[in-house]
Amino acid sequence: MGYSHAVRQSVLKKVLPPEGRSISEVSRETGVNEQTIRNWIKRSKTGILADGNQDSCPRFLTPKEKYQLVVEAAGIDDEQLGGFLRERGLHSEHITIWDQELRDMIDNKNDKQDKENKALKKKVKELEKELQRKEKALAEAAALLILKKKLDALTREHEDD
Known part of the structure; x- marks a missing residue:
């Protein structure tokens, strides 16, 4: 071949x-x-x-090259489009197919980003919830420590009398 x-x-x-x-x-x-x-x-x-x-x-064009051709073809009149395509050895179907492929690639990328954003938001929410729980536990421990010190101070005063 x-x-x-x-x-x-x-x-x-x-x-x-x-x-x-x-x-x-x-x-x-x-x-x-x-x-x-x-x-x-x-x-x-x-x-x-x-x-x-x-x-x-x-068949061997990269997505970047396909994108450039689709954009160029979009800016050309229908009358001149035939000449543009012949110069590059293309058919009008190539432009249509590539346009759809590129749109699908963008949609898939957006869907993927949306899923990642949802997952990250969920993770942030969980971490904030855990942080609040730990802050409450820390505040409770600090309050208990202060009460213990006060109790120790009171018991020393009664022992001194």
């Missing part, structure tokens, strides 16, 4: 510096064989693999 230039560049971008991720990790993520990636790296270092500045295949 031959891979497009855009796919090769996208994979190499992930493996080579500055990203510098491991070959096995990128292989699992993209579905490209590890040895194929090693061959591409070797060819890119020797200059055999052409170094083009084409956009990567939609």
